[in-house]
Amino acid sequence: MSEVTNSGTKAESSKVAAFVRREIGRVTALASLVVIFTFFTVMRPVFASWANVSGGILMSTTVIGLMAIGVTFVIITGGIDLSVGTSMALVAVITGKTVMAMHLNVWSGILVGVIVGTILGSINGLLITILKLPPFIATLATMKGAQGLALITSDLKPVLFTTDVKGWDSIAQGNIIPNFPNAVLILLVSAIVASIILNKTVLGRYTFAIGSNTEATKLSGVKVDRWLVAVYALCGFFVGLAAVVMTSRLGSAQPDLGLGYELEAIAAVIIGGTSLLGGKGTISGTIIGALIMSVLINGLRILELQQEWQYVVVGAVILLAVYGDNVRRRRSGDTSH
Amino acid sequence: MASNQLLSLSGVSKEFPGVKALNNVHFDLNDGEVHAIVGENGAGKSTLMKILSGIYKKDSGEIIYKGKPVNIPNPFEAQKLGIGIIHQELNLMPHLTVAENIFIGREDRFPGGIFLNNKKLISATVELLQELELxxxxxxxxxxxxxxxxxxxxxxxxxxxxxxxxxxxxxxxxLTPAETDALFKIIRSLQAAGKGVVYISHRLEELEKITDRITVLRDGEYVQTLKTSETSIPEVISLMVGRKVAQDQRPENRVIGNEIVLRVEGLSDQNLLRDISFDLRKGEILGFAGLMGAGRTELARAIMGADPKTAGTITLHGNEVKIKQPSDAVAAGIGYLSEDRKRFGLLLNQDVTFNVILSSIPRFASKFGFLKVKSAAGITRDAIAQLRVRTPSERQFLKNLSGGNQQKVVIAKWLTRDCDVLIFDEPTRGIDVGAKDEIYRLLTKLAEEGKSIIMISSELPEVLRLSDRIAVMCDGRLTGIIENKDANQNVIMELATKFSESVTTAN
Structure with a gap:
């Protein structure tokens, strides 16, 4: 778009400066990821082996990563979704039960998963827009509700359905690309699609607009409520996908697994530079954030650090990431927050 | 220029609970015309504009647009009719780009309606910006x-x-003067294109440059519409302030000593305040007048340490004090009574006692950190009696008291804290007329007892009635301090609109 700027070089250099300023969050996050990765590699060369990278780090990023993609949209609107963890458990259980009852094949099963996820997400959106509940409260309620319903529908037992469906285990474990787990491929494709939605579509534009200034967006003639429901539904879609991947990896639907995942997903989004106050954020940042967490956990485990300490380190990383973001913002004089 | 009537409002009224914001107001606009609406703070300008742009609904009256009576129930309808508004408080999405902001809600899309056509968006924006020479x-x-x-x-x-x-x-x-000139150029080109511009401004000297007609509102009532070429700024000012109740009460000539309690020197902040210096004497009420946005509240907040200063010193009783945060100011004995009592001054869900002792809790705490409930209640009962707070008891919740009585509780809070400088920001905002008098008497009594008072008020009669001296601000600067006996509404208005051409706004 250089035809826009009238004084070429000056505008170019200021554009570069603006780019660096805008992208510095992601650049630092990526740099931190590289530094952490290098550190563990130096300490234990086995850390960088493809077996560990793909089977250990990337694989363990998939479920949280998929949820975090959905949550990124929600957080950019200035909202929050606490229900993604237990919703994932509920989707897994419902999908398992449906697949068994209706003898569905793998594709139909996946479809059931994402549809149920999308419906759960829409419910959040409707609670927030129609009942005018704050997102924190609405999704806190659906988080507890989903947790209970997952346990009720499963009768407190894991739903063992995956062996009945041909190919269900290869959703996550198979290799369409040799040596590259399908689950990781799903995450990669999801990230690219989500990125396109966020940056190239009307939905993405309104996601940013709502988070930046809801009132102004409304006054500009945008039907804010309708788009908010779409954003929460989209988040639910990714939760459904995460549930499908999860059941494939575990070989069953675990009704009690998922609580706490929402906070890890939110942490990944925040570490990736998305503002909790809304208006700004990226999918690639979120993926980097999710990777930083799994690299840390994997690396610390290889260093045989006690699990208790792993939690402390992750906590410290979240503090550092958000504090760093604050400092940068204050320095660049961004007063929009 | 052939001018047809584009818009006409007649007999428009709007009432908010307890306030008649607009009463039977008339206004009309021709195509190719710039028509200014002027009036003091609270004259009803913004209410009228919000009715025109669909944010408020009128209670009565008629709007005729392009020859037909219309209803404007919401902002969308206003947009559809072709009435655009530039809000005083900016209504933009800060994280989005210029192009995205301009065309929000009307983005060009590729066939299918899902994907954005960013190229078209940019080219449409470039075209628009070139047309406006922005x-x-x-x-x-x-x-x-x-x-x-x-x-x-x-x-x-x-x-x-x-x-x-x-x-x-x-x-x-x-805007800086250069930017203002650029805006005027845009307005003239809009005018040449046959559009009607409604122009609201406090800067009266601008009206001569850009407007064709001027309509004056006062206290929600229509006063007069003048042709700009046939009037003068002094005439407009006198129409703006010439209220019937104008020349009312003044303070009795109190004798105020020479003891200077508070001295502010060369105070500036990052955005607005420029080199402000004044003295406040013991027992004095120093009124601060000025238009909205002149920087009076900003000055109070800077003195209190609530917002950072970039320059300036504050001296209390001859000693310089370093005020970095509000607690420093309070410790030095300066109390601030915000214009927004409910947000910054009171805990509405707590009782009177809690609110009165809020700033002085250490005084009412025993060695082990327990609150001395009895002594707190006793002090509060004394304050209730002294300030005549109408409440059944000191246990009443604040939300159940009237605005005037809530204000008295805030005053009691700072008196309990032993503050000897009190800054009142709009002390009677939201307080009904009867209770206002009581607040006035209370302020005067406090001054007579030796407290030093800064009173910020947008109501000129209030300033004139209470202040021993009046400081007037405009555009972040102090444009004058006058003795009450030398002051009248016209003099104050002139100082309050003294925008100096040489002063540029910070970037």
């Missing part, structure tokens, strides 16, 4: 632009609706 980059993030440039984005957005009427509410409040 030097903006469509890809710049709005939140990173100066306020003046953000204002330009608002203007471009309003023009992009291609409506017939554009309302500008204080469009130059944050």
């Amino acid at each position: 030097n903006l980059n469509p890809n710049d993030i709005v939140g990173e632009l100066t306020i003046a440039k953000q204002q330009m984005v608002e203007i471009a957005k309003a023009v992009s609706y291609r409506g017939s009427v554009i309302i500008m509410d204080e469009p130059t409040s944050s």
Whole structure:
């Protein structure tokens, strides 16, 4: 778009400066990821082996990563979704039960998963827009509700359905690309699609607009409520996908697994530079954030650090990431927050 | 220029609970005309504009637009009719780019309606910006632009609706003279294109340059419509302030000593305040007058340490005090009574006692940190009696008291804290007329007892009635301090609109 700027070089250099300023969050996050990765590699060369990278780090990023993609949209609107963890458990259980009852094949099963996820997400959106509940409260309620319903529908037992469906285990474990787990491929494709939605579509534009200034967006003639429901539904879609991947990896639907995942997903989004106050954020940042967490956990485990300490380190990383973001913002004089 | 009537409002009234904001107001606008609406704070200008742009609904009256009576129930309808507004408080999405902001809700899409056509968006923006001769980059993030440039984005957005009427509410409040000239150029080109511009501004000297007619409102009532070429600024000012109750009470000539309690020297802040110096004497009420946005509240907050200063010293009883945060100011004996009592002054869900002792809790705490409930209640009962707070008991919740009585509780809080400098920001805002008198008497009594009072007020009769001296601010500067006996509304208004051409707004 250089035809826009009238004084070429000056505008170019200021554009570069603006780019660096805008992208510095992601650049630092990526740099931190590289530094952490290098550190563990130096300490234990086995850390960088493809077996560990793909089977250990990337694989363990998939479920949280998929949820975090959905949550990124929600957080950019200035909202929050606490229900993604237990919703994932509920989707897994419902999908398992449906697949068994209706003898569905793998594709139909996946479809059931994402549809149920999308419906759960829409419910959040409707609670927030129609009942005018704050997102924190609405999704806190659906988080507890989903947790209970997952346990009720499963009768407190894991739903063992995956062996009945041909190919269900290869959703996550198979290799369409040799040596590259399908689950990781799903995450990669999801990230690219989500990125396109966020940056190239009307939905993405309104996601940013709502988070930046809801009132102004409304006054500009945008039907804010309708788009908010779409954003929460989209988040639910990714939760459904995460549930499908999860059941494939575990070989069953675990009704009690998922609580706490929402906070890890939110942490990944925040570490990736998305503002909790809304208006700004990226999918690639979120993926980097999710990777930083799994690299840390994997690396610390290889260093045989006690699990208790792993939690402390992750906590410290979240503090550092958000504090760093604050400092940068204050320095660049961004007063929009 | 053949001028047809574009818009006409007649007999428009609007009432808010307890306030008649507009009473039977008339206004009309021709195509190709710039028509100013002027009036003091609270005259009803913004209410009228909000009715025109669909944010408020009128209670009665008629709006005729292009020859037909219309209803404007919401902002969308106003946009559809072709009435655009540039709000005084900027209504932009700071994280989005210039182009995204201008065309929000009307983005060009590729066939299918899902994907955005960014190329078209940019080219449409470039076209619009060139047409308006605005030097903006469509890809710049709005939140990173100066306020003046953000204002330009608002203007471009309003023009992009291609409506017939554009309302500008204080469009130059944050512009430098050069930027103001650029805006005037835009207005003239809009005018040449046959559009009608409603222009609201406190800067009266601008009206001579840009407007064709001026309508004066006062206290929600229509006063007069004048041709700009046939009037003068003094005439407009006298119409603005000439209220019937104007020349009312003045303070009795109190004798105030020479003891200086508070001295502010060379105070500036990052955005607005420029080199402000004044003294406050013991037992004095120093009124601060000025238009909205002149910087009076900002000054109070800077003195209190609530916002950072970039320069200036504050001296109390001859000793310089370092005030970095509000607790420093309170420790030094300065109390601030915010204009927004409910947000910054009171705990509405707590009782009177809790509110009265809030700033002095250590005094009512025993060695082990327990509150001395009895002594707190005793002090509060004394304060209730002294200030005549109408409450059944000291246990009453604040939310159940009237505005005037809530204000008295805030005053009791600072008296309990032993503050000897009190800054009142709009002390009677939201307080009904009867209770106002009581607050006035209370302020005078406090001054007589030796407290030093800074009183910020947008109501000139209030300033004239209470202040021993009156400081007038305009555009972040102190434009004069006058003795009460030398002051009248016209003198104050002149000082309050003394925008100096040489002063440029910070970028």
